[in-house]
Amino acid sequence: MMLKTAVTALLVFLAVSPLGAQEGVSAGTLNFGREAGWKDFPNLTGTGFHRAADGTLDLTLAASEYEADEDTDLLIHFNERLRDEGSRYRIAPDNTLLQRGFSALGGGSAVFRGQTPLVLQATSEALFAPGRGWGDFSLEFWLYPSKVEDGETVLEWQGGRTSSGPLETQNLRVGFEGSRLVWTFQNLFASSPAVAAVTLSVKGSSVLIPKQWHHHLLRYRADTGLLEYLVDGKTEGLIHATPSGTEDGRPYGLVLGARTKAELVLGGRYQGALDELRLSRAWIEEPQRDRFLAGYAQKGTAISRIFDLRFPDSTVQSVAVRAFTEGNTALIWSYRMAETIRYQWTFSGETDRSLATPETEQDSWIRFKPGQDLSRTASGRYLQLKVELLPSGTGTETPRVNAITVTTLPNPAPPTPTGFEVIPGDGQLTLRWRPVLQGSPEGYLVFLGSRPGQGTGTLTTKETQIVLKGLTNDQIYYVSVAAFRSTAVSALSRELSARPQRNLP
Numbered sequence: 001m002m003l004k005t006a007v008t009a010l011l012v013f014l015a016v017s018p019l020g021a022q023e024g025v026s027a028g029t030l031n032f033g034r035e036a037g038w039k040d041f042p043n044l045t046g047t048g049f050h051r052a053a054d055g056t057l058d059l060t061l062a063a064s065e066y067e068a069d070e071d072t073d074l075l076i077h078f079n080e081r082l083r084d085e086g087s088r089y090r091i092a093p094d095n096t097l098l099q100r101g102f103s104a105l106g107g108g109s110a111v112f113r114g115q116t117p118l119v120l121q122a123t124s125e126a127l128f129a130p131g132r133g134w135g136d137f138s139l140e141f142w143l144y145p146s147k148v149e150d151g152e153t154v155l156e157w158q159g160g161r162t163s164s165g166p167l168e169t170q171n172l173r174v175g176f177e178g179s180r181l182v183w184t185f186q187n188l189f190a191s192s193p194a195v196a197a198v199t200l201s202v203k204g205s206s207v208l209i210p211k212q213w214h215h216h217l218l219r220y221r222a223d224t225g226l227l228e229y230l231v232d233g234k235t236e237g238l239i240h241a242t243p244s245g246t247e248d249g250r251p252y253g254l255v256l257g258a259r260t261k262a263e264l265v266l267g268g269r270y271q272g273a274l275d276e277l278r279l280s281r282a283w284i285e286e287p288q289r290d291r292f293l294a295g296y297a298q299k300g301t302a303i304s305r306i307f308d309l310r311f312p313d314s315t316v317q318s319v320a321v322r323a324f325t326e327g328n329t330a331l332i333w334s335y336r337m338a339e340t341i342r343y344q345w346t347f348s349g350e351t352d353r354s355l356a357t358p359e360t361e362q363d364s365w366i367r368f369k370p371g372q373d374l375s376r377t378a379s380g381r382y383l384q385l386k387v388e389l390l391p392s393g394t395g396t397e398t399p400r401v402n403a404i405t406v407t408t409l410p411n412p413a414p415p416t417p418t419g420f421e422v423i424p425g426d427g428q429l430t431l432r433w434r435p436v437l438q439g440s441p442e443g444y445l446v447f448l449g450s451r452p453g454q455g456t457g458t459l460t461t462k463e464t465q466i467v468l469k470g471l472t473n474d475q476i477y478y479v480s481v482a483a484f485r486s487t488a489v490s491a492l493s494r495e496l497s498a499r500p501q502r503n504l505p
Contacts, residue, residue, distance in 0.1 A: 028410060030307060030383075033059065033322070033403035038302075046293055046300035047389060051101040052402060059401040061292040061300045061329075061389050065106045066278050073127045073137075074120070074264075074279040079107040082118070088126035089264070092119060102273065104142030104213040105291055109275035112267030114152070122262040127279060128157060129262050134254040138284040140217040145176070145272035147210050152176045153269040161187060161257025164194055170257055175269070180204040183218050183229060189241045189252035198252065202229045204236035210272075213291075221283050225251030233289055290395025300389035302401075306353060307383045312339050312488055314411045316378035319385070321370040322403040328392035329399040334365040337380030355384055375409070383408070413488035414439030417464075417481050420493040426502050427473055432465035433481055433493065441483040441490075449478050452495065471500045 032040055034056045038049065041059070049057040068075050068085040075085040078098055082091045097118060100108040110118065122128035127137065143154065153175040161168050171186040181204045187197035202218065208231075217230045224247050229237040239245065241252040267274060293300060316335065323331055338355040345351055356364035365386055368374060385406070389399045419434035431446065443462045447455030455478055459466065471477065480495040 028309075028408045030406040030408065031403070032304070032405075033057070033401065036403075040307075041302045041304050043303035043305075044301070046298055047302050048107060048300075049101050050103075050398075050400070052400075056402065057101055059302055059387070059389070061391055061398040063103060063105045063107065063292060064288065064290045064395070066276055066288060071280045071282040072278065073281050074277065076110075076277045077106050077108075078103070078110040078275055078277075082110075084120070088123050089128075090121040090123065094118065097267075099273065104144070104215070104273075104275040106276065109142075109144070109273040110267065111273050112270045114267075114269055114271045117268035118266040120264040120266065122264065126262070127281065128256065128260075128264050130159070130256060130258045130260045132256050134220070134256075134281075135222040136220060136281065136283045137254075138217060138219040138280045138282060138287075139278075140215065140280075140284070140287060141277045142213055142215050142275040143181075143272065144213045144275070145208065145210050145270070147271060148176050148179045148208050150177055151269060152271065154181075154267065154274065156265045156268060157260075157263070159257050159260030161193075161197060161255070161259065163190070163196055165196055167259065168197055168257070170197070170260070176208075177203070179207045181208060181216060181229075181231075183237075185254070188254050188256070190255065191243065191250065191252055193255060200227065200239060200241055202227055202237040202239055204229060204231060206231065206236060213273075213275075215287065215289050217284065217287050219283050220254070222251060222253070230287070233287060292395060292398040293391050298391065300391075302387050302389070304385040306341060306355060309381055309383060309408055309410055311411045311413065312381045313379050314381060315409045316374045316383060317407040317409055318372065318374055319368065319370055320405045320407070321401065323370070323399065323401045325399045326392070326397040327394060329397050330390040331399045331401065332367060332388040332390065333370060334367050334386040334388070335374075335378060335383065336364045336366060336386075337378055337383050339381050341382055355382055379411075411488075412439065414441040414483035414485060414490045416491045417444065417483055417493045420481055420496065422479055422496045422498040424498045424500050425467075427471050427500050428467055428469045429471060429477060429479065429498055429500060430465070430467050431479060431481065435464050436483040436490070439483065439490070440485055442485040443483075445482045445484050445489065447480045447482070447492065450476065452478050452497070454478075455480060455495070473500045473502050475499060 046062045048060055048062040050060045052058045065077055066075055072086045074089055082093055097110045098108050099111045103109040127134060153173060155174040157172040159170040161170055168187040170188055173184045182201055184201040186199045189200055190197040215232050220227050225241040227239050227241050240247050242248050242250050336355050342354050343351050414436050415438055417433040417436055423430040443460055445457045446459040447457055449455035476497055476499050478495055478497045480492040482492050483490040
């Protein structure tokens with residue numbers, strides 16, 4: 001008898017019904033959020049991120065942002081880069097001020113530490129250009145002060161004007177006094193260019209609490225002289241820019257003098273964050289204060305990438321989440337599993353990967369509750385998760401997902417049979433091996449061929465010893481064996497070779 005050994009590996013995956021947990025197989029985990037981050041959730045619609053108190057990122061509804069329109073003079077989002085969406089102000093690029101993931105709206109804000117201001121240079125088309133006269137206007141921003149101390153200045157502009165008298169210093173300052181925000185217009189309002197200007201100020205009535213986001217808006221109506229300051233949509237201060245201080249039909253006009261560098265300075269003496277700075281050439285009647293999407297039609301969706309659990313009919317045991325729902329917001333959790341990935345070629349030349357056909361895309365998702373036992377329903381080789389974030393309708397609240405932990409149980413193929421040996425006989429070969437006790441095998445496959453590594457499955461058996469008859473004497477045969485169940489086939493045993501012989505010593 002002549003034996004020859006070769007090594008061949010083979011894995012076969014089939015779609016089957018769920019099976020129980022395997023003895024000796026340990027569970028695995030998939031972690032998202034917190035230290036793991038959200039890189040494994042690349043498909044985001046209407047969702048964004050917000051920095052939690054511990055510094056990690058929460059998955060939230062997408063933050064709303066202002067949009068530039070025909071009345072927009074200045075608009076800065078403070079997100080990825082510093083840019084005026086109205087294209088009327090030049091900004092020296094200083095992205096060190098930007099803090100991603102910490103914002104009132106959008107994806108970031110500007111954080112000031114009272115030392116490095118941000119200077120906006122007005123072009124000739126801007127309202128802050130020298131000699132510019134203003135009509136209706138609205139100046140607004142979101143503010144998050146680290147502390148509220150007298151003398152802190154959020155925004156400032158300086159210039160000068162001449163009338164019938166000497167040069168008058170002009171100044172627009174927005175800063176803190178007595179823990180309140182004060183808007184001061186020094187020599188900016190006058191009844192005509194030929195007469196001396198007056199100084200007006202509007203002061204908030206409520207004490208501002210540090211480390212909270214609030215929306216601040218000052219708006220002016222040129223036909224009545226009404227100058228109104230609002231915090232979070234509520235009036236905090238109101239005066240009339242008229243000689244009598246009332247609506248008397250003789251409103252002052254606001255005119256910038258020619259003696260100015262046309263620079264608007266942000267955060268020169270301020271510690272805290274600033275977001276969504278907007279100057280409009282109109283009286284804004286209904287300020288946009290929605291911080292997040294509102295309405296069911298605008299729900300947010302986050303879908304994970306497809307995870308390969310390596311073995312068919314693997315199971316998800318449970319999904320644990322760390323999440324919070326503010327107000328009437330809600331979260332909907334779904335998963336889907338499949339044994340194969342479908343590839344769909346698109347006209348753009350890209351290839352879409354999915355666990356469902358286009359016709360069953362929506363119905364393929366199965367809803368579940370976090371912590372629910374999924375071991376009897378969630379099975380397959382490939383896994384994908386989806387979370388839907390539902391807004392409350394107020395625009396000020398969002399559900400938050402801080403972390404997700406998925407516990408999986410792989411379902412590997414049975415172990416490879418061991419102790420395999422071949423005994424030649426007259427026109428036959430006797431094969432035997434040790435029984436496989438783990439992996440719940442349903443039987444064994446015998447592979448036979450006349451060349452190494454090219455055997456085909458010719459026989460299925462539940463026994464651990466069989467006789468292959470009807471073989472040609474003196475012809476060399478290569479044989480191996482594998483354990484199988486309906487889900488998978490083990491790797492092949494070592495391959496042995498033998499020749500049937502008529503007369504044996």
